[in-house]
Amino acid sequence: MNSYSPKITSPGSIWTRTATVATALACAALLPLGNAQAQSGKIKIGLMLPYTGTYAALGNAVTNGFKLYVEESGGKLGGRDIEYFVVDDESDPAKATENTNKLVKRDQVDVLVGTVHSGVAMGMAKVARENNTLFVVPNAGADELTGPLCAPNIFRTSFSNWQSAYAMGPVVYEKRARKVVTLTWKYAAGKQMTDAFAEAFEKAGGKVVKEMTLPFPNVEFQPFLTEIAALKPDAVFVFFAGGGAAKFVKDYGAAGLRASIPLYAPGFLTDGTLEAMGDAGQGLLTTLHYADGLTNAKDQAFRAGYAKAYKAAPDVYAVQGYDAAQLLATGLSAVKGDVSKRAELVKAMEAARIDSPRGAFTLSKAHNPVQDIYLRKAEGKENKVVSVVSKALADPARGCKM
Amino acid sequence: MSASFNTFLKLLVLALVLAFPFVGSAFYTELVAKGLILAIFAMSLDLLVGVTGLVSFGHAAYFGVAAYVLALLTPKYQAANLWLSLPVAVLVAGLVALLVGFFVLRTRGIYFIMVTLAFAQMAYYIFHDTDLGGGSDGIYVNFKPSAAIAGWTPFDLDQPKALYFFILVCALAVYGGLRRLKESSFGSILQGIRDNESRMLAMGYATYRYKLAAFAVAGALAGVAGYLYGALYGFVTPEYLSWHQSGNVLLMVILGGMGNFGGAVAGAFAFVAMQEFFAAWTKHWQLLMGAVIVGAVLFLPGGISALPARLKRKPRESADE
């Protein structure tokens, strides 16, 4: 870098600029004071979800689901109008607390809803606990959120990592697999998933012979496929999602492993990725708390409504967003929209029985859904329900002192 | 620009940041505090990039390491002592920088950029892949550091205003210290190295030693920023060490204008302000952000701090650049 030559600038000019920027910031700071509506009658809902980056599609689906329920309820929850405050969290944990503060401190929302990425959700939980803001998680599965971090004001309408993987344990054992190899990214969600699977699978009598991990978000799987082929386990359990999931399934198929070693995974492997997998994805068995081809009336109504509103088929993320709104509606109706009656509101939410498109569910003591887990089979672009493998499965909420 | 006008502007900026917590809302006070912390971070990098001519693409490592030191020194149910944890965090960040610098300063130019990145990525994976600091989901700092000295507490960092002013004092101290350092013998050596290292060698300067010292000092100051960031937000994640953060702080320095710490401060605030305004405006805010950055490079060479000087020139001159 020989051509590199810093510009020498006079200090005065810099100060001019700093002053301008600072003044601009000061003006911005004063704006919200002028705008602040004194309890205008609307309930302020803060949506903090990823709208840019890798998880943008998920963030949009959650948002759509949430808004769909509110629309169906005439734009009101608990009899009061809704005002949305939206923040793009970029799936960046480094900005998680700051972005949450935008909603909690700047916009002073009544309810905080978010997010997809577990690391970001951890940051949100921190702020929500400190400010005692009502917080509903519509996706992030980190066990901690309804474990050690559980709190009266934190709810989840999606799943815990433990739930979606634990249910797969007995399934794999019943398919006469005794020796299993697991593979996932080396990060918290991956570890929680494979640990929960191993827990259930070994309880059933099987053995996890090797736990393999690769650095997140690396997608070069070939060395692991070679190892799997050499180890010749009875089955393979993986946790991947998004682009990495699509690539893994294709690589697994192309390596010829699908023919000899069955592949099992939590449903995130095949949600939103079947089209990208093409033939390689067909017939995959996964476990999740939602599936295509459910027969309950609620699901059919939900699907019709979603298709009409957004010209697209809903996915599990949309369901979770929809149910987040439902759960809030239950609580808010009980207090007639008066969010200041927090104790009653929380009590009503805890006692709620949510008529979800996934099938009705209740909440555990730690505020995580107690829900049925489906075994699904990939057919075409759908994850068709095969059976309910775990009826009303509750997360053990380890470390929760509530 | 006359000297008195310059002083007047400095005082005006100082008055603004001093008065801010009393007129701004809690959120914006915190945002300005964040700006001040990033300003410290950017100034520390400017010591390398602008003053010494060393472009580090791994500066977030020292920021993140110090934040982790705070997180690890904070017991689960009580606060860490400020007067112990801050120096330790800064010292550790400085020592890590010293160790990394020992290796990376053997390379030059683009190779230097990439080796600094390599070491930062290694630090990132150490915190992301091991349980050392809570793994990939991050770790909480449940309590803000306590400023107690033998039972006497001069100020309480749990009070947002106290924390704000503590950060402000740190930022001013770093600014003043770096300005002074730049004008010292040591500072003039660093600038000599930036402009012509072989000449410095020929004049008898063991430049490696000076660069190493600058690298360690910059790492330690980045540690000040990282520590304060961890204290302000109470949440430390491996992303603090990621190359995105290293890239962002480099952008702040380039955007503001290099070699003069005021430029780094302006760059940091401009960066924060841009993110804030654009994100509030539209879902596709990164498009605007990108376009503004592209525009800034094409029409604003030398960064924000070179703007007034450019405006004074004839328009034709700047148009054909």
Place this chain on the structure above:
Amino acid sequence: MDFVSFLIQTLNAVQYGLLLFLVASGLTLIFGIMGVINLAHGSFYMIGAYLAFALVAQTGNLFTALLLGIPLAALLGALLEWALFRHLYKRNHLEQVLLTYGLILVFEELRSLALGDDVHGVAVPAIFSASIKLSDTLSYPVYRLVISAVCVLLAIGLYILIHRTRIGMMIRAGNHDRDMVEALGIDINRIYLVVFALGVTLAAFAGMIAAPVSSVFPGMGNQVLILSFVIVVIGGIGSVWGALVAALVIGFADTFGKVLVPDYAGLAVYLVMAAVLLWRPEGIFKS
């Protein structure tokens, strides 16, 4: 690890290394010859992959998509050079870093606006969809071997272009001394236009040809960006052979890092890079 596994892992490493070379080759050109640090290189890779996806959806065939996509990518490269990069050659590297960082954001959002944020796949062309049996459980997809072959051909082609042709001579001269080449009456701006367009095309081509195995998803460009830089730098800037060797080194580091030290696999590539640069501070093949 038994011997057969070792051989197969070696094949994996070579194959991955060649793929990485394909991605990094365009960066070497732009970086080595024009001295432009192009952070948006990953974006061009991403654009290529999405082009493949969109064009295959239209035409139903990857080869047709390549035929259409390559000129489009070249056009994009030429356009960018003409509109933006041309103004930066005499500025310092850091401003190039800033500009290309801005472009990453722009391209990523334009991609989101134009094609959404979903994960997509591109089918492997039917004639390459077979696989070769390596052991009783493992086979190797033919398409991956085809990619490897293309990478090798490309490396040879680039070498010939730069070292054996007239335009390559001018390119190298331009790399050496811009003013001198101008004094000789060669239009350096045109050379740079060609080189930049070629670099962008190579990145986009890598994205297109890798799309069937890698899938197409948001953020895919960022993943290859840093690795490409690692390869270019440890290979020695501007050296085609260096990039090839470095890509293979990284392929081996990644593959065997995952197998032998799985807990520290994330570190492996960077450890190797640090070690190489401390051993040879200007890359393996300094030019």
Place this chain on the structure above:
Amino acid sequence: MSDALLRAEGLTRRFGGLTANQDVSLSLKRGELHALVGPNGAGKSTCINLLSGDLAPSAGRILFEGRDITGLASHQRSLAGIGRSYQRSNVFMPFSVFENVRLAAQSRRPRAWRVWAKALEDRAINERAEAAIAEVGLAAQRARIVGEMSHGERRQLEVAMVLATDARVLLFDEPLAGMGAEESMKMVELLRRLTTDRAILLVEHDMDAVFAAAQTITVMVNGQVLESGAPQQIRASAAVREAYLGDDEVVHE
């Protein structure tokens, strides 16, 4: 030979297959202006780089005041008392004349590590710098930014910077290159003055200047020393005439 400040014995430097210097020996005495001449590519610059420590010799050794300094790096040799200038002007363009020279003077200060005290307020160093500036005759220009100065003035500045380091051996690589006749004369005058209590090695193409100023001349051809001695001896040498001086046009290019 006992008063030789700097002595090179059998210096050899190879670059790959190319031998740039072979078995070069020379000695610089206090009070002597020693010129090193030869056609382009003769290895003069390599020789100076070997003496200054910018290059390490493949073989041979260098003695400074009787001490073996072959293993010392360039900055260590500078600290020992060997100063050099470069073929191309090699100064700090954005700095003023004074700042340039002050930086050179500061290199002799044991406490260069001071990070707090303002550099410009260090009196001892300032005085040393001012003295060096005065010695080369740039006192009137001391506040000018170097980037704005003429080529000749920059070469003068370089000399001042070497002086400010208190060097006893001065290695000058073509200090007259690109100078006008008047500037050259002034520079030669300056070099002569500086020689009184120092030893100077001068690499130079301007033969008029060399023969006018030097006490000793060493002629290099193809990396080897062809002839070394007083100007009359060189002028009289048939070998030199054949190898180098024969072509008068080259000499007065």
